[in-house]
Amino acid sequence: MKAYFTRAYTISASHRLHTDALSEEANKATFGKCNNPHGHGHNYRIEVTIAGPVDVETGMVINMATLDSVVHKEVVERFDHMNLNLDPLFAEKVSTTENLSIAIFDLLSSALKPAILEKVRIEETENNFFEYSGG
Amino acid sequence: MILLTRRATFSASHYYWNSAWPEEQNRAVFGKCANRNGHGHNYTLEVTVTGAVDLVSGFVVDLKWLKDVIEREVVDVYDHRHLNLEVPEFAETIPTTENMAIAIWKRLEAPVTAAGGAKLSRVRVYETADIFAEFRGEQV
Numbered sequence: 001m002k003a004y005f006t007r008a009y010t011i012s013a014s015h016r017l018h019t020d021a022l023s024e025e026a027n028k029a030t031f032g033k034c035n036n037p038h039g040h041g042h043n044y045r046i047e048v049t050i051a052g053p054v055d056v057e058t059g060m061v062i063n064m065a066t067l068d069s070v071v072h073k074e075v076v077e078r079f080d081h082m083n084l085n086l087d088p089l090f091a092e093k094v095s096t097t098e099n100l101s102i103a104i105f106d107l108l109s110s111a112l113k114p115a116i117l118e119k120v121r122i123e124e125t126e127n128n129f130f131e132y133s134g135g
Numbered sequence: 136m137i138l139l140t141r142r143a144t145f146s147a148s149h150y151y152w153n154s155a156w157p158e159e160q161n162r163a164v165f166g167k168c169a170n171r172n173g174h175g176h177n178y179t180l181e182v183t184v185t186g187a188v189d190l191v192s193g194f195v196v197d198l199k200w201l202k203d204v205i206e207r208e209v210v211d212v213y214d215h216r217h218l219n220l221e222v223p224e225f226a227e228t229i230p231t232t233e234n235m236a237i238a239i240w241k242r243l244e245a246p247v248t249a250a251g252g253a254k255l256s257r258v259r260v261y262e263t264a265d266i267f268a269e270f271r272g273e274q275v
Contacts, residue, residue, distance in 0.1 A: 002273035003233045008265035053275075054237065057153055058164060059229035064266070065166060 004118055005061040006049040009071055014041035015084040015095040039083065042124050044100070046075065048108060051118035062115050074107045097124040101132040109134065138256055139195045140183040143205045145214035148175035149230040152219075173217060178235075179261040180209065182243060186253030196253045208242045232268035236260045240270045 016039040017031035027035045034040070048071055050062045079087065084095040089103045101122050109117040123129040150173045151165035161169045168174070182205055186195045216222055218230040224238045240258045247255050261267040 001237050001270070002275055003236055004269040004271075005233060006267050006269070054231075054233045057155070059151070059231035059234045061233050061268070063164065 001054050002051065003054050003061050004049050004051050005064075005067075006047050007064060007067055007071070008045055008047045009076060010043055010045050011076055011080040012041060012043050013079050013082050013084050014039045015090075016040070017094055017096060018085075019094050039085070044079075044097070045123040046071075046104065047119075047121040047123075048117070049119040049121070050112070051116050062112075067112070067115075070111050071108065074111045075104055078107075097122050097128065097130045098132075101130045105132045105134060136185055137188055137195050138183050138185050139198070139201075139253075140181050140257075141198060141201045141205060143180045143182070143202070143210055144177060145180065145210050146175060146177050147213050147216050147218050148173040149218040149225070150174065151229050151231065153229060173219070176262050178213075180205070180239065181257075181259040181261075182239075182255070183257040183259070184247055184253040185256040189252065194252075196247075196250065200250065201247075204243065204246050208246055209239055212242075232260050232262045232266065233270075236268045236270035240272060244272070 016036065017034035018027050022030060048067065050067065052061045054061055084090055084100065090099070093099045093103075101120050104122070105117065105120040108120065117134070119131055119133045121129060121131045150170055151168040152161050152171065153164075156164075182201065184196055184201065188195055212222060218225045218235075222230070224241075225234070228234050228238070236258045239260065240255060243258065244255050247253060255272065257269060257271050259267055259269045
């Protein structure tokens with residue numbers, strides 16, 4: 001029986017949407033308030049979904065303690081109360097939540113192996129959310 | 136394709152224990168959830184069905200009917216119960232959130248399908264706002 005287990009984590013981080021590929025005016029026009037030079041922040045809610053057979057002995061797709069420890073090490077410790085733009089992953093990429101979803105999916109999908117990461121879904125605010133399932 | 140979801144809540148107690156294992160292994164794998172006196176949650180259940188929209192009613196299913204099916208098949212059996220001790224499917228199977236999603240699917244699949252209009256698409260069980268499991272009827 002294949003099932004899906006999801007656990008949500010919260011991080012608080014600052015960022016600024018800006019790219020050196022555009023002029024100052026073009027950055028302002030594209031990113032609006034998010035281009036404020038001093039940055040701003042969010043409480044990001046990150047849902048991590050693991051897919052797989054339910055283990056007959058444990059009744060679990062994945063042990064939550066294992067999932068928690070990987071996500072804390074790879075994501076929470078790395079990004080919580082940090083400035084996303086200063087992380088090497090965003091040295092060349094705009095720290096949009098689209099790119100954050102992809103970055104977190106890639107970090108977790110290798111660290112969680114052999115478990116199968118199905119999806120990363122990030123709520124930047126209650127009204128904005130982003131999903132990435134790889135590929 | 137139209138998907139329609141009905142939400143329900145119930146409160147129940149449970150614990151995680153594999154009787155084939157020694158106590159130390161149960162404690163190592165299940166942690167606090169292995170406390171034999173049990174603990175409880177306010178569960179939120181989301182039942183999603185899919186089907187054709189009826190030309191006359193505009194419904195995939197009558198939500199009141201779906202609510203009644205969920206109440207009768209799941210909530211009446213699980214609410215304010217100890218899942219391990221009082222719900223038959225968990226006499227031998229650990230009532231993890233994953234197994235609950237599968238068990239609820241099994242309880243609902245026949246009655247939902249029997250009505251003729253819709254079929255079950257997804258069962259999602261929230262143990263807390265931050266932990267949930269989903270079953271979509273996939274056998275592999």
